[in-house]
Amino acid sequence: MLTKELVAASTVPLVLSVLAGGESYGYALIQQVRELSAGEITWTEGMLYPVLHRMEADDLLESEWKPAPTGHRRKYYRLLKKGRQALQTEQQQWLTVHRTLTKLWPPLPHSI
Amino acid sequence: MATPPAFDLNAALRDWRAGLAASPAFKPDDLDQLEAHLRDSVATLQATGLSTNEAFVVAQLRLGTPAALGGEFAKQNFANIWLQRLTWLVAGYMGINLFTRLVSSLGTLAAVALHQFSGANRHLATCDLLVQLAVLVGSLVFCFRKRQRLFDRFAVRVHARPRLWSFLCFALMTLAFVANVFSQILTMRFLPVSLSVEVVRWNTILFGIEYLGSPLLLAWLVTRRSRISVAS
Numbered sequence: 001m002l003t004k005e006l007v008a009a010s011t012v013p014l015v016l017s018v019l020a021g022g023e024s025y026g027y028a029l030i031q032q033v034r035e036l037s038a039g040e041i042t043w044t045e046g047m048l049y050p051v052l053h054r055m056e057a058d059d060l061l062e063s064e065w066k067p068a069p070t071g072h073r074r075k076y077y078r079l080l081k082k083g084r085q086a087l088q089t090e091q092q093q094w095l096t097v098h099r100t101l102t103k104l105w106p107p108l109p110h111s112i
Numbered sequence: 113m114a115t116p117p118a119f120d121l122n123a124a125l126r127d128w129r130a131g132l133a134a135s136p137a138f139k140p141d142d143l144d145q146l147e148a149h150l151r152d153s154v155a156t157l158q159a160t161g162l163s164t165n166e167a168f169v170v171a172q173l174r175l176g177t178p179a180a181l182g183g184e185f186a187k188q189n190f191a192n193i194w195l196q197r198l199t200w201l202v203a204g205y206m207g208i209n210l211f212t213r214l215v216s217s218l219g220t221l222a223a224v225a226l227h228q229f230s231g232a233n234r235h236l237a238t239c240d241l242l243v244q245l246a247v248l249v250g251s252l253v254f255c256f257r258k259r260q261r262l263f264d265r266f267a268v269r270v271h272a273r274p275r276l277w278s279f280l281c282f283a284l285m286t287l288a289f290v291a292n293v294f295s296q297i298l299t300m301r302f303l304p305v306s307l308s309v310e311v312v313r314w315n316t317i318l319f320g321i322e323y324l325g326s327p328l329l330l331a332w333l334v335t336r337r338s339r340i341s342v343a344s
Contacts, residue, residue: 025148026145026148026149027148027149027152027153028152031156044174044175044176044180045149045153045174045175045176046146046149046175046176046180046181046184047176047180047181047184049142049145049146049149049185050184050185050187050188053142053188054188065144068148070151070152070155072148072151073144073148074148074152075144075145075148
């Protein structure tokens with residue numbers, strides 16, 4: 001499980017990365033991140049929405065209400081140009097941290 | 113053993129939503145989004161074998177408590193919440209101000225009319241007071257008897273077309289300003305009560321700032337709010 005601080009810091013890059021693969025809605029986004037992280041990254045689900053709204057206000061995303069197959073509506077989010085640029089910056093920064101840490105640490109044992 | 117009544121998901125969602133709607137931190141669109149999330153979450157949990165009731169409880173738990181959600185949404189809608197409060201404050205101030213000026217102008221007009229048509233010099237102040245009192249009490253009674261429907265309808269209309277309403281406020285206040293200047297000229301011209309010209313002049317300038325300034329502030333608030341609502 002990640003610490004609260006790391007969850008908060010990684011939410012925006014995770015959202016940007018998922019949406020880079022195509023439009024999605026809040027619930028699906030959360031499910032996808034949970035599956036990809038094998039349950040290590042779990043959000044208090046409702047907390048994602050203020051983040052999405054903030055990102056939309058910053059012109060990183062745009063949203064649209066669409067009918068779902070269940071008959072109800074869902075708000076779908078799409079990445080905007082500014083969002084793609086933000087994703088590139090995030091990628092560089094996270095990879096820099098990752099590369100630096102892996103150089104400092106001895107190789108991880110493969111068998112425990 | 114009696115079987116418990118069937119769980120109604122729609123009713124449960126309605127209750128849950130009503131609980132959140134009481135907080136100004138959530139806009140209707142936010143609630144739509146959270147409700148859609150809960151529905152998806154309940155459907156997924158049901159597929160794992162939970163009953164609808166159990167699925168709803170777990171989905172709510174995963175979504176977060178109303179207090180925690182409210183705190184997080186309030187951060188996002190902070191400006192919105194305060195601009196909304198300020199808008200109503202300014203609108204309320206304008207409404208009350210406009211109303212009291214209107215009442216006082218009506219009283220003056222009645223006194224002037226009495227003086228002009230009957231030539232009476234006495235009881236002019238009493239006539240002024242009585243007309244003001246009658247209009248005041250009449251309006252208060254009207255407002256309190258119809259208050260809910262009246263204010264609800266008004267709020268809905270203002271929210272639907274904010275620019276039109278701020279322009280209307282501006283026009284109305286300008287009109288009130290002109291009417292007030294007019295009633296002061298009438299007072300000086302026709303009433304035996306001598307009024308200092310200086311006082312009237314300063315009052316006119318002050319009214320001008322008040323009447324033209326507050327609608328401008330309201331217009332700014334309202335247009336800013338609608339921009340924020342569109343953005344977030």
